[in-house]
Amino acid sequence: xxxxxxxxxxxxxxxxxxxxxxxxxxxxxxxxxxxxxxxxxxxxxxxxxxxxxxxxxxxxxxxxxxxxxxxxxxxxxxxxxxxxxxxxxxxxxxxxxxxxxxxxxxxxxxxxxxxxxxxxxxxxxxxxxxxxxxxxxxxxxxxxxxxxxxxxxxxxxxxxxxxxxxxxxxxxxxxxxxxxxxxxxxxxxxxxxxxxxxxxxxxxxxxxxxxxxxxxxxxxxxxxxxxxxxxxxxxxxxxxxxxxxxxxxxxxxxxxxxxxxxxxxxxxxxxxxxxxxxxxxxxxxxxxxxxxxxxxxxxxxxxxxx
Amino acid sequence: xxxxxxxxxxxxxxxxxxxxxxxxxxxxxxxxxxxxxxxxxxxxxxxxxxxxxxxxxxxxxxxxxxxxxxxxxxxxxxxxxxxxxxxxxxxxxxxxxxxxxxxxxxxxxxxxxxxxxxxxxxxxxxxxxxxxxxxxxxxxxxxxxxxxxxxxxxxxxxxxxxxxxxxxxxxxxxxxxxxxxxxxxxxxxxxxxxxxxxxxxxxxxxxxxxxxxxxxxxxxxxxxxxxxxxxxxxxxxxxxxxxxxxxxxxxxxxxxxxxxxxxxxxxxxxxxxxxxxxxxxxxxxxxxxxxxxxxxxxxxxxxxxxxxxxxxxxxxxxxxxxxxxxxxxxxxxxxxxxxxxxxxxxxxxxxxxxxxxxxxxxxxxxxxxxxxxxxxxxxxxxxxxxxxxxxxxxxxxxxxxxxxxxxxxxxxxxxxxxxxxxxxxxx
Numbered sequence: 076x077x078x079x080x081x082x083x084x085x086x087x088x089x090x091x092x093x094x095x096x097x098x099x100x101x102x103x104x105x106x107x108x109x110x111x112x113x114x115x116x117x118x119x120x121x122x123x124x125x126x127x128x129x130x131x132x133x134x135x136x137x138x139x140x141x142x143x144x145x146x147x148x149x150x151x152x153x154x155x156x157x158x159x160x161x162x163x164x165x166x167x168x169x170x171x172x173x174x175x176x177x178x179x180x181x182x183x184x185x186x187x188x189x190x191x192x193x194x195x196x197x198x199x200x201x202x203x204x205x206x207x208x209x210x211x212x213x214x215x216x217x218x219x220x221x222x223x224x225x226x227x228x229x230x231x232x233x234x235x236x237x238x239x240x241x242x243x244x245x246x247x248x249x250x251x252x253x254x255x256x257x258x259x260x261x262x263x264x265x266x267x268x269x270x271x272x273x274x275x276x277x278x279x280x281x282x283x284x285x286x287x288x289x290x291x292x293x294x295x296x297x298x299x300x301x302x303x304x305x306x307x308x309x310x311x312x313x314x315x316x317x318x319x320x321x322x323x324x325x326x327x328x329x330x331x332x333x334x335x336x337x338x339x340x341x342x343x344x345x346x347x348x349x350x351x352x353x354x355x356x357x358x359x360x361x362x363x364x365x366x367x368x369x370x371x372x373x374x375x376x377x378x379x380x381x
Numbered sequence: 382x383x384x385x386x387x388x389x390x391x392x393x394x395x396x397x398x399x400x401x402x403x404x405x406x407x408x409x410x411x412x413x414x415x416x417x418x419x420x421x422x423x424x425x426x427x428x429x430x431x432x433x434x435x436x437x438x439x440x441x442x443x444x445x446x447x448x449x450x451x452x453x454x455x456x457x458x459x460x461x462x463x464x465x466x467x468x469x470x471x472x473x474x475x476x477x478x479x480x481x482x483x484x485x486x487x488x489x490x491x492x493x494x495x496x497x498x499x500x501x502x503x504x505x506x507x508x509x510x511x512x513x514x515x516x517x518x519x520x521x522x523x524x525x526x527x528x529x530x531x532x533x534x535x536x537x538x539x540x541x542x543x544x545x546x547x548x549x550x551x552x553x554x555x556x557x558x559x560x561x562x563x564x565x566x567x568x569x570x571x572x573x574x575x576x577x578x579x580x581x582x583x584x585x586x587x588x589x590x591x592x593x594x595x596x597x598x599x600x601x602x603x604x605x606x607x608x609x610x611x612x613x614x615x616x617x618x619x620x621x622x623x624x625x626x627x628x629x630x631x632x633x634x635x636x637x638x639x640x641x642x643x644x645x646x647x648x649x650x651x652x653x654x655x656x657x658x659x660x661x662x663x664x665x666x667x668x669x670x671x672x673x674x675x676x677x678x679x680x681x682x683x684x685x686x687x688x689x690x691x692x693x694x695x696x697x698x699x700x701x702x703x704x705x706x707x708x709x710x711x712x713x714x715x716x717x718x719x720x721x722x723x724x725x726x727x728x729x730x731x732x733x734x735x736x737x738x739x740x741x742x743x744x745x746x747x748x749x750x751x752x753x754x755x756x757x758x759x760x761x762x763x764x765x766x767x768x769x770x771x772x773x774x775x776x777x778x779x780x781x782x783x784x785x786x787x788x789x790x791x792x793x794x795x796x797x798x799x800x801x802x803x804x805x806x807x808x
Contacts, residue, residue, distance in 0.1 A: 213642055
């Protein structure tokens with residue numbers, strides 16, 4: 076009997092791993108099936124809809140596929156404006172949040188008193204929902220709000236602006252609020268990075284006579300690369316999803332100066348019932364997210380971290 | 382494995398579809414005396430304050446009339462109705478709508494009628510008695526494609542100009558004497574000179590300014606020009622549109638300074654309560670804010686005139702109920718729609734909502750003095766132009782784009798760009 080089993084194994088070298096595959100099925104299959112269906116299935120279906128030209132409340136016509144929706148995009152000023160804004164938001168928000176977060180982390184790391192209190196204070200905004208932060212930043216930006224009152228108080232009243240009404244500042248106002256909300260998160264990521272650098276490095280640099288500035292610039296910050304990459308990916312994905320914030324602040328029609336792709340997508344699909352065009356915008360958004368996450372996932376995979 | 386999931390996926394998607402009955406017309410569907418009613422599910426967004434009370438009063442009246450029918454309220458609050466719109470559209474596309482739902486009548490319905498998703502309720506709901514009681518404007522928006530598909534439940538007026546009596550007296554302005562939107566601009570200058578805000582307004586979201594512009598166009602150039610606009614013939618009235626936009630830009634000089642950081646109309650309307658601003662344009666729901674204030678009396682402290690130049694008009698913003706196909710409860714739905722068209726229903730609903738009944742034969746006893754005046758104005762009105770901001774006048778995809786044009790307008794106050802955006806909204 077044993078010899079028979081061995082000979083079968085020899086004939087089919089895969090059978091051992093095969094049995095693993097089947098035996099482990101109950102553990103991974105339900106979750107995998109649900110993810111495939113509801114995440115990848117929905118994404119796939121969305122891509123298909125973007126090729127159909129479906130609009131109105133009837134049923135989509137799956138017999139006739141066209142690229143018309145994608146062809147419309149470059150000549151649609153609203154789409155182009157929201158694409159531009161999305162990219163601007165992505166770059167500015169991510170860049171500044173990282174710099175502010177790093178700065179905070181370096182300060183908090185200097186063995187200050189009440190360290191954990193500061194940490195909590197800086198991290199707290201992230202725990203709030205976009206709905207809450209959008210409403211109170213609206214108050215902050217109001218013409219008699221905190222920001223203008225503060226500027227007036229310190230004699231810089233001439234700097235106060237119509238932050239949410241002037242197209243030059245609208246998007247910037249949104250970005251600043253988002254930075255406020257997420258730089259605490261960057262701080263935590265950097266702080267973890269800083270804590271994992273062995274003390275020897277600091278001591279060795281000191282013995283070699285490095286100044287504080289040089290110490291950080293040459294020794295510490297270069298070692299924070301993986302923290303930076305990790306935080307960047309997370310921030311960028313949040314930036315693409317800033318929908319809630321803008322929706323609460325301005326509604327579905329924020330105007331070209333603050334429109335982003337996610338809001339345009341919602342408006343096209345659910346206000347105008349231009350389902351196919353909305354789906355096409357969703358595909359563009361998805362592609363943007365993939366270009367951000369793809370290289371990261373690939374390098375992580377190469378390094379064996381996935 | 383993948384194929385199996387694919388098959389499951391398709392089955393699941395297909396499962397979302399279907400449901401409810403699919404008869405071509407109501408005669409085949411309805412029973413005169415059914416043994417049992419299915420539960421009546423009503424989609425709506427009346428979930429707070431007076432709106433909630435109005436809806437509850439309506440349901441109470443219906444349940445008194447039809448104790449056998451169970452009512453299942455299905456609210457989707459938020460986003461000034463956009464949450465409900467999203468829910469309803471999804472369910473209608475899945476062919477799984479509620480029994481009936483709240484929707485703007487008029488062109489907002491064309492999305493549904495284009496795909497033949499609503500039953501013609503002529504005869505079953507609309508009859509001669511009902512037609513008799515309705516003015517032309519509300520009747521027209523109940524049959525956007527010629528067939529009656531909606532029952533209006535309320536009317537909000539949009540061509541209102543509210544004012545603080547003390548402030549206009551201080552500024553020596555008589556609102557009754559203003560004959561056109563241009564006159565109003567001069568009045569605002571006088572108010573400004575007297576040290577008050579000319580017009581309270583919110584400009585963080587676009588709809589209030591879109592409403593205001595529509596009244597300026599109506600008041601300055603009349604209903605025919607307005608009709609050309611909503612019919613998409615913008616070239617014929619280009620100079621009027623540009624001039625009215627120009628006028629709104631001039632108005633904006635007299636808005637409160639924090640207009641652009643105000644998202645809610647009621648924040649702006651507070652300027653009237655506090656006596657900081659003279660004028661306020663908004664739908665007549667704003668009156669509820671003033672009526673609720675202590676020591677702030679209609680006629681003495683605050684008052685109302687039709688928006689200058691729109692005397693004799695009653696600019697309509699309405700809600701209605703419809704009979705969607707694939708209906709889960711046809712026999713209950715038809716009875717609810719019949720009830721919504723009665724004086725009893727409209728008399729219960731509207732005083733809480735702060736609106737007036739679309740029927741002209743409803744007793745005005747239960748209404749506030751302000752609404753009684755509005756009802757008298759409505760009955761005497763010769764024209765009832767439908768609202769472009771609230772979906773009555775143009776199809777939803779156009780309405781979204783027009784609102785987009787105004788979202789840019791309140792950013793840059795650029796008349797040329799806004800005109801071009803308006804033109805492309807109708808493409």
